[in-house]
Amino acid sequence: MATRESVLAELKQITDPASGQDIVAAGIVRALNVEDGAVRFVLEVDPTHAKAMEPVRAEAEARVKALEGVGNVSAMMTAHSQKAPPDLKTSKPAEPKGPQKVPGVDRIIAIASGKGGVGKSTVAANLACALAAEGRRVGLLDADVYGPSQPRMLGVSGRPASPDGKTILPLRNHGVTMMSLGLMTNDDQAVVWRGPMLMGALQQMMMQVQWGALDVLIVDLPPGTGDVQLTLSQKFAVDGAIIVSTPQDVALLDARKGIDMFNQLKTPILGMIENMSTHICSNCGHEEHVFGHGGVVAEAEKLGVPLLSEIPLHLDIRLAADGGAPIVVSKPDSPQADAFRHVARNLIAKGLA
Numbered sequence: 001m002a003t004r005e006s007v008l009a010e011l012k013q014i015t016d017p018a019s020g021q022d023i024v025a026a027g028i029v030r031a032l033n034v035e036d037g038a039v040r041f042v043l044e045v046d047p048t049h050a051k052a053m054e055p056v057r058a059e060a061e062a063r064v065k066a067l068e069g070v071g072n073v074s075a076m077m078t079a080h081s082q083k084a085p086p087d088l089k090t091s092k093p094a095e096p097k098g099p100q101k102v103p104g105v106d107r108i109i110a111i112a113s114g115k116g117g118v119g120k121s122t123v124a125a126n127l128a129c130a131l132a133a134e135g136r137r138v139g140l141l142d143a144d145v146y147g148p149s150q151p152r153m154l155g156v157s158g159r160p161a162s163p164d165g166k167t168i169l170p171l172r173n174h175g176v177t178m179m180s181l182g183l184m185t186n187d188d189q190a191v192v193w194r195g196p197m198l199m200g201a202l203q204q205m206m207m208q209v210q211w212g213a214l215d216v217l218i219v220d221l222p223p224g225t226g227d228v229q230l231t232l233s234q235k236f237a238v239d240g241a242i243i244v245s246t247p248q249d250v251a252l253l254d255a256r257k258g259i260d261m262f263n264q265l266k267t268p269i270l271g272m273i274e275n276m277s278t279h280i281c282s283n284c285g286h287e288e289h290v291f292g293h294g295g296v297v298a299e300a301e302k303l304g305v306p307l308l309s310e311i312p313l314h315l316d317i318r319l320a321a322d323g324g325a326p327i328v329v330s331k332p333d334s335p336q337a338d339a340f341r342h343v344a345r346n347l348i349a350k351g352l353a
Contacts, residue, residue, distance in 0.1 A: 002069040004034045005175075007041075010063045014056060018049055019158075023056065027158040027171060030078075037071035039064050042078050044161065053077060099237045102206055105139065107216045107353060109270065110232060110241040112262070114254025116147075116223040119275040120244040122321050123311065123340070124220035125153040127242075129328040130337075130344035131216060131353055132175030139170070139177040139217040141205060143228055145198055148182030150220060155324025159183060160209075168209045174329045179209045199231040206236060216353040223254075225261040233265040240270035240352065242308065247274055247295035255296075259303065270352060271306035272296050273343065276313040309343045312336060 008024055016026040023029055023043065032041040043060065045053045054077070061075035102108065111124040121144060128140040142150035151157060154173050160183055161169045170179040181201065211217065219238075222228055232238060241262045245255040255272070262269055274296035279288050300307040311317075314336050320327040328337045347353035 002034055002037065002039065002064075002067050004032060006067060007032065007034055007039055007064055007070075010067060011041075011060055013063065014060055017052060017056070018046065021158070023060065025157055027161060027169075030169070037069055038074075039070055039072070040074040040076075042076050044078055050077065099233075099235060101237050102211065102217060104211055105214045105217045107239045108219060108236060109216060109347075109353065110219045110221055110229075110238055110262075110267070111244060112221045112229065112241050112258050113223050113244045113251075114225075114256065114258040115251055118223075118244055118246045118251055119311070120223065121149045121153065121220050122317060122326075123242075123244050123273055123275060124218055125150060125321065126317075126326045126328045126337075126340040127343055128176045128178075128218045129154075129174050129326045130340045131218075131347070133328060133332065133341070134344050134348055136215040136344075136348065136353055137213060138175065139179075139211050139214045141209075141217060141219045142178070142180030142182060143202055143205070143219050143232065144222040145181050145201060145228065146222060148180045150178060150180045151182045152324065153321045153326060154178055156180075156183070166208060168205070170209050170211065174325065177211060177214065179205055181205070198227050202228055202231050203235060206232075216347075225257055229258075229261060230265070233262065233267045238267050240268040242270050243272045244275050245272065245296050245299075246276045247293050249295065252295050252299055255299070259305075269303070269305045270347070271308035272300045272303075273308050273311060275311045277310035279313040282315070306346075308346060309339050311339050 011029055012022040012024045014023050016023045016028055019026045028043050028045060030042045030044045043053065043057050057075050057077045061073050064070060065073045111120055113120040124140065128138050132138045140150060142148045154176060156171045156173050156178055158171065160171060170177050171183065172178065219232060243255055243258055245251045259269055278293060297307050316331060316334065317327045317336050320330045327334060328340050331337055
């Protein structure tokens with residue numbers, strides 16, 4: 001039986017003549033539905049290129065129809081609006097009244113750290129993919145506005161479309177629906193914004209992105225205890241936060257501040273993750289605690305919160321993230337991937353995801 005992934009893999013073989021990318025990476029494929037051998041999707045194209053795109057539509061339909069287990073195929077072409085995505089810097093969102101739910105999203109989990117460089121974004125990407133692998137409907141919001149890395153980690157590129165100049169259509173890969181400010185700026189472009197701009201951008205990415213129906217939305221926060229963290233916890237119904245830290249004392253000092261912030265904001269701490277916990281030499285098998293060991297374990301016990309996982313320091317985790325397919329996707333049966341899958345299953349078992 002054909003799956004969404006097998007259909008997407010086939011569509012990735014077709015090149016968009018306008019951008020030179022495959023039609024999936026170019027963001028042309030929309031509303032893909034695979035059910036009981038019937039496949040339906042839309043190619044959203046520039047109206048001025050409609051005639052030139054007809055052979056692309058025909059090829060897409062023929063390729064999908066040739067897949068084993070596919071019966072009926074409906075490939076339609078539609079013209080997207082010429083309006084650009086909303087300007088997150090200047091648009092003023094409506095002021096909500098107290099913490100609010102995001103339409104269609106059952107739960108929101110924040111991934112936070114007291115300081116940068118502890119692997120928070122790597123944890124967020126792998127946890128999102130792990131939850132998706134367990135059958136959950138997952139969204140990932142890259143709210144680390146100064147250093148958005150999720151597009152690279154999830155292998156997503158292209159600008160999000162906007163059908164009406166207000167609603168933003170997120171991109172999707174590895175079973176995860178994703179939105180990041182990094183998709184709306186150039187790779188080498190700095191985001192030079194003050195607090196109110198950041199707060200407005202976060203509110204728009206939460207409420208104006210067409211997330212669809214999600215079991216859980218993972219929010220990858222910037223390090224520290226600043227405007228983005230405050231806005232998320234005060235404006236939206238966050239179900240809990242996961243604190244990521246390395247075992248070293250300096251990282252734990254800042255992690256404690258992050259935990260105290262969430263306690264003041266009455267956001268539950270779902271647990272802690274000790275990242276870069278241990279390193280095992282690939283040549284001799286010697287185990288070495290590069291950043292110390294057990295600091296997060298002791299801190300979690302002291303605070304009375306669960307230790308969700310101890311993630312090893314391993315080259316494959318870094319290579320997978322840089323390559324656009326987190327370790328949970330690229331090497332799902334590896335011990336490194338299992339550490340993230342353990343967290344996902346734990347959250348699901350507790351009804352948190």
